Amino acid sequence: MARRISTGKYLKANQLTEEGTVHEVLSCEEETIQSQTGGDETKWVLYVSGDLKPLILNATNINRLVAAFSTDDVEERVGQKIVLFNDPSISYAGTVTGGCRVRAVKATKRASKRVKA
Numbered sequence: 001m002a003r004r005i006s007t008g009k010y011l012k013a014n015q016l017t018e019e020g021t022v023h024e025v026l027s028c029e030e031e032t033i034q035s036q037t038g039g040d041e042t043k044w045v046l047y048v049s050g051d052l053k054p055l056i057l058n059a060t061n062i063n064r065l066v067a068a069f070s071t072d073d074v075e076e077r078v079g080q081k082i083v084l085f086n087d088p089s090i091s092y093a094g095t096v097t098g099g100c101r102v103r104a105v106k107a108t109k110r111a112s113k114r115v116k117a
Helices: 059-069
Strands: 021-034 040-048 081-087 099-104
Touching: 040 059, 059 099
Parallel strands: none
Antiparallel strands: 021 040, 021 081, 081 099
């Protein structure tokens, strides 16, 4: 799936690919945003490297970040690498809509050198 340009202040799923891209966490801030019902609510917002807009974090993505970094300390996420991707299986209000997801960067196997005695 190709990335598309989207208006608005925050990241949308259609701006991501299903494969995802690696980004460095720049910051994670509590911000007051306008809810879908028109009122204000406080949400965590994730800022990452690259040309992506900030991502409003839902409970699932917060839990995925905590699991990926083994901490719920926001400051410890800064500088860490994550993958942002579009998960097409996400449903909202009974309709499959797709959505933004985060995951840890998969560890790569390092070639081990055997020392001969």
